[in-house]
Amino acid sequence: MVRSRDLSLPTSPNSAMWVVDISSFDGRLAYAGSRYGHLYCSDDGGDSWNKLWREFSEISSVLSIPK
Numbered sequence: 001m002v003r004s005r006d007l008s009l010p011t012s013p014n015s016a017m018w019v020v021d022i023s024s025f026d027g028r029l030a031y032a033g034s035r036y037g038h039l040y041c042s043d044d045g046g047d048s049w050n051k052l053w054r055e056f057s058e059i060s061s062v063l064s065i066p067k
Contacts, residue, residue, distance in 0.1 A: 009049050013038045021062040022046075033059035 007017065013034035023029035030042045032049065037056040040049045 007032060007040070007046065007049060009040055009051070011038075011051050013040075018059055019062045021064055023064040025064075025066050029064060031062045031064055033062050035059065 009032075015034045015036040015038075018033055018035040020030065020032045028043055028045045030046050032040045032042075033056075035058065037059060039052045039054065039056065039059065039062070041052055042049045
């Protein structure tokens with residue numbers, strides 16, 4: 001079941017949010033990327049988000065893997 005809701009991002013993305021990935025090994029870990037390079041991370045299941053310092057030219061998919 002997919003649950004839809006607004007993301008509480010700390011800063012506005014530079015374009016439409018394009019992808020969201022919820023980790024298959026830790027359901028509290030999630031990543032969300034805007035089409036034009038902003039990447040956000042949540043470690044509490046999407047209740048709060050942090051913008052990662054690195055920006056990319058384009059994000060078309062996100063995949064989290066275990067360390």
